[in-house]
């Protein structure tokens with residue numbers, strides 16, 4: 011078997027990869043998520059004005075995500091790890107990549123199963139599927155808030171993510187509209203000339219995708235196809 015194990019595949023994923031696991035995407039639902047206006051609950055202003063509603067929104071999402079199972083797209087990416095050095099960079103706050111078995115998962119926008127103190131963003135605790143209530147505090151006495159990146163907040167993981175993309179031999183994008191910055195800018199860090207693939211049932215917008223291979227399928231079908239294609243190109247029997 012050729013030694014592809016040292017080749018690095020960077021995979022940028024978004025809400026579309028979890029759609030077939032029953033978790034709604036953002037823009038396909040017109041910015042409304044289970045009746046909540048995302049812009050009204052995923053911002054620091056919303057937290058200041060109405061923290062109760064913000065917590066309810068994330069408690070609901072946390073419960074849904076904890077009950078969701080990875081689909082064949084998450085599983086195909088985990089399988090690629092048997093042959094390649096795979097780095098997942100996800101905008102998703104669910105843990106379906108981890109549930110599928112992926113080892114290297116960087117969460118750009120945080121994680122639903124974690125909470126942190128409002129007084130110290132480094133004081134992060136695991137809460138699993140449990141809800142956060144007003145009055146639940148971290149050990150420094152600060153109210154717990156979801157460990158997610160809201161619109162208008164810094165994205166501390168963007169720099170390590172950009173480094174990972176800059177070291178990639180192959181770049182893959184699955185199920186993201188790539189309209190939200192700074193995540194959308196990550197593809198610019200890819201070394202010139204590397205193979206680039208996108209799996210999305212819609213036509214990608216707003217970017218020059220000419221040098222990308224577009225697998226125009228839902229992730230559940232498209233990602234396993236992509237896995238087979240990459241294995242074939244490296245003469246590996248999956």
Ligand code: APR
Pocket residue numbers: 023024025026027029030035036037038048101102119184185186187188189190209210211212227228229230
């Ligand atoms: N398989 C693959 N792709 C799909 C599927 C599917 N089954 N269903 C939808 N898609 C595609 C859509 O065509 C679209 O390109 O997934 C993408 C979803 O885009 P968005 O809803 O914009 O989600 P995402 O790109 O992850 O959003 C980025 O915005 O709201 C914020 O912080 C939030 O992380 C999120 C960020």
